[in-house]
Amino acid sequence: MDFKINILRVMPIGIEINRKCEICGVVFRVKYLDTRYCSGKCSKVALKRKRDAEAREARLDEVATSIPDIREYISVKEAVAMFNIERGTLYRLIRIGRIPAVNIGVHLTRIKRSDLESMFAKRPEAREEKNKPVPKLYSLEPEDCYTIGEICEKYHIHDSSVWSHVRKYSIPSRQIGNYVYVPKKEIDELYKSDV
Ligand SMILES: [Zn+2]
Structure with missing residues (x-):
């Protein structure tokens, strides 16, 4: 029981996941599964690049329509x-x-x-x-899937966290008998750690 409480306290992820910052390339420990940048500074750079690209598109649109x-x-x-x-x-x-x-x-x-x-x-x-969003192809055949229990074991993560991530990131699941199956590919992608 104590174990359960401890795990819940370190949500949102509860496991150590390291990712490469998409801007500066530094490897850092992410707080959330969808974190893409190491710092506020890099987030700002990313935002600025996005805005600049949009502004360029708008300028080109203006030229094209004229x-x-x-x-x-x-x-x-x-x-x-x-x-x-x-x-x-x-x-x-x-x-x-x-x-x-x-x-x-x-x-x-x-x-x-x-x-x-x-x-x-x-x-x-x-x-x-x-x-256009690329349509994702999922295999929900049991051999291509983990059960929720297998995910908890492999990634040392509590099942309530797994459930909340599956919901939050719209990962498909399939129930067969007493087990819920989730595509391995999606889960491995979600919890992958770069180091
Ligand atoms: Zn960075």
Whole structure:
């Protein structure tokens, strides 16, 4: 009984999990299973990067919508705003002759819009595609699953914690007889420790 109380006191995780900070790469002990950054400083950097990326998207959208539909030739800047292609890649493809371009002066490269249309997705469509959640495939066959008891044993974690994580992170489960089965892959991913 005492054991149970002790475990509950060290929630939310109750086990030592170390992860690599997605910003600075330092390995740190996480407090919560979905912690991604080692410090407030790194969280701020991550937030700033996200905001900067959004601002860039908004600027590109503005350029793209300002191009008249009837205009056949567009600049590199406009091409980058309209299509899912980076500036450097575009210049390289022009240089090797993969994309025909005309030079109407210094820094005045023009590309035929229809040439790009046949090669690249429109940027907003590509963005939507990228942000679409990838459907996860789960196997709930017992051989691909742990029982809740097996998870407690393997990760030295209390069953009430396991249940709360399964609910919180929407991990599917399946009951067969007296046992509840949860996909091994999902659980191992959830409790993995980088060190
Ligand atoms: Zn960090």
